[in-house]
Amino acid sequence: MKETKIGLKHFTGSWLKMSQRFIIIGFPFFVSAILMLFLPSAKKPLRKVDQVKTIVLDAGHGGSDPGCNGAGEIWEKQVTLGVVLKLGKLISDSMEDVRVIYTRTSDKALKLWERPNIANRNEADLFISVHCNANDNTSAEGSETYFMGLHKNKGNLDVAKRENSAIVYESDYKNNDRYGGFDPNSPEGHIIFSLVQNAFLNQALRLSTYVEEETAKISDIRSRGVKQAGFLVLWQTSMPSILIETGFLTNSENRKYLKTAEGQQTVALGIFRAIKRYKQHVELRKLK
Numbered sequence: 001m002k003e004t005k006i007g008l009k010h011f012t013g014s015w016l017k018m019s020q021r022f023i024i025i026g027f028p029f030f031v032s033a034i035l036m037l038f039l040p041s042a043k044k045p046l047r048k049v050d051q052v053k054t055i056v057l058d059a060g061h062g063g064s065d066p067g068c069n070g071a072g073e074i075w076e077k078q079v080t081l082g083v084v085l086k087l088g089k090l091i092s093d094s095m096e097d098v099r100v101i102y103t104r105t106s107d108k109a110l111k112l113w114e115r116p117n118i119a120n121r122n123e124a125d126l127f128i129s130v131h132c133n134a135n136d137n138t139s140a141e142g143s144e145t146y147f148m149g150l151h152k153n154k155g156n157l158d159v160a161k162r163e164n165s166a167i168v169y170e171s172d173y174k175n176n177d178r179y180g181g182f183d184p185n186s187p188e189g190h191i192i193f194s195l196v197q198n199a200f201l202n203q204a205l206r207l208s209t210y211v212e213e214e215t216a217k218i219s220d221i222r223s224r225g226v227k228q229a230g231f232l233v234l235w236q237t238s239m240p241s242i243l244i245e246t247g248f249l250t251n252s253e254n255r256k257y258l259k260t261a262e263g264q265q266t267v268a269l270g271i272f273r274a275i276k277r278y279k280q281h282v283e284l285r286k287l288k
Contacts, residue, residue, distance in 0.1 A: 049239075054126075055126045055128065056124040060076065061077040063107055065077070065109055070132075079246065083130050083264045085102075086264055087128075088100045088102060094272075103115045117236070119238075119241070120236070125240075126239060127234070127239055128275075129233050131243060131244065133249070133250075134249055135251075139251065140250070140251060141248050141251040143216075143219070143224060144224045145209075146208065147201065147228060147242050148201075149228035207240060207274065210277045214273040215266075215271065218266055219257075221254055244271065
């Protein structure tokens with residue numbers, strides 16, 4: 001039998017051709033299969049976006065999950081609850097046709113999947129999750145409002161990683177199929193997760209923009225703008241959903257403002273005005 005030798009050049013060329021064929025033909029199917037693990041559950045129907053009758057307010061963290069800390073002065077879970085309770089009262093007092101539901105009203109621990117599940121179960125029209133930011137650079141300051149989508153820089157990814165790390169407080173998260181096998185310690189997991197696009201991208205973008213615009217008008221905390229990133233607490237919602245980073249607790253000026261009742265009330269008022277503006281927009285469009 002004649003021996004056939006395959007040179008390195010021939011092998012490399014063949015391998016490259018096969019790789020190119022995989023990228024062109026197979027990779028889209030591979031990505032689609034992976035993303036199916038992360039897509040919001042189809043068990044809950046998507047909400048219409050022509051009214052705002054039920055709003056779920058989510059005070060980030062709580063209980064055994066304290067969130068970030070501001071120089072030992074105050075925990076994130078305390079600020080978020082303060083802002084959310086004040087926001088809920090503003091809505092209840094001024095919008096008689098709107099039902100407000102809280103994911104928590106006390107220092108209570110909740111699993112990440114439970115928060116969007118409350119919104120889905122109550123067929124909410126909006127889901128708003130309130131948080132505080134943190135950074136090793138104590139000069140970093142300002143508010144940011146996020147909606148679900150592709151993070152466009154490392155800073156956005158870092159915020160998502162920090163908020164998603166709350167999952168480790170759940171002893172069973174590795175075996176919980178609600179998270180689709182998401183691993184907070186895997187860089188690849190965050191990259192894939194960020195590719196999931198919210199079905200209500202335009203509505204969430206609008207509400208996020210209103211939040212940053214309205215709070216900037218009255219708050220001492222400047223706006224850093226509207227951003228996108230992959231957040232576990234947003235990805236399973238079946239309605240427009242946003243996550244608000246009210247300011248940096250690691251920044252002395254932001255912290256000084258957010259730990260006061262007056263500062264929390266002002267932030268809540270800005271968010272309230274944004275909700276009111278959004279409600280008027282979608283319900284006016286319904287009448288046209």
